[in-house]
Amino acid sequence: MTETRVREEICRLGRSLFERGLTPGSSGNISVRLDDGGWLVTPTNASLGSLDPARLSRLDADGRLASGDAPTKEVPLHTALYQTRRTARAVVHLHSTHSVALSMLPEIDPRAALPPMTAYYLMKCGLTALVPYYRPGDPAVADAIKGLAGKYSSVLLANHGPVVAGETLEAAVYAMEELEETARLYLLLRGLNPRFLTPAQIADLSKTFGLTLPEHGHE
Structure with missing residues (x-):
């Protein structure tokens, strides 16, 4: 895909996320790693609903701004995911309501923020880690992400939002949508003792679809 097409896709999908209420105001950011090692990222204080392809921030392979507007303050967050998830070519971070709410609940397991509720949650997201609260843009969040050792493609930032x-x-956006809907299901079913997928069902999904999940079991 050409860089021009990538720019258009960032703006198209960003607008879709914004228009469906998945990240309000100027919250949220998107990045895509390019073939030359650099990457495109949404600018700081930009609404995902009104991005300009020509003004996206173009960073070089060392993370320095090469062209476009100043990048989101969450560059350290994106950088840490690219460094630890070698297959990652895109990162999406939102402030979606149900995922943020989930990140604030006291019972959440940092190693598996959601139980295995549906097949598509596991297929799209795997397990989701929860990292402690850091102020937006704090470089220390990168150390927290690196501490996960690349085992998780989906992460909740406590009192902040999912990444x-x-x-x-497209895969990152689909996974983000699945994470948000699963968080919504969890909140709807909280306290109702729902049935989760069994270890045998999880093993079948892993075998059939080649899933690699962090070692963690829900009873």
Whole structure:
């Protein structure tokens, strides 16, 4: 895909996420790694609903701004995911309501923020880690992401929002949507003792679809 097409896709999918209420105001950011090792990222204080392809931030392979507007303050977050998820070519970070709410609940397991509720959650997201709160843009969040050792493609930032890495931008967006809907299901079913997928069902999904999940079991 040409860089021009990547720019257009970032703006198209960003607008779709914004128009469906998945990230309000100027919150949220998207990046895509390019073939030359550099990457495109949405600018700081930009609404995903009104991005200009020509003004996206173009960073070189060392993370320095090469062209476009100043990049999002969350560059350290994106950088850490690219460094630890070698297959990642895109990162999406939103402030989607249900995922943020989930990140604030006291019972959440940092190694598996959501139980295995549906097949598509596991297929799209795997397990989701929860990292502690850091102020937006704090470089220390990169150390927290690196501490996950690349085992997770989806992560919740406590009291902040979800971030997802994918092999393509479309895959990252689909995974983000699945994470948000699963968080919504969890909140709807909280306290109702729902049935989750069994270990045998999870093993079948892993075998059939080649899933590699972090070692963690829900009873």
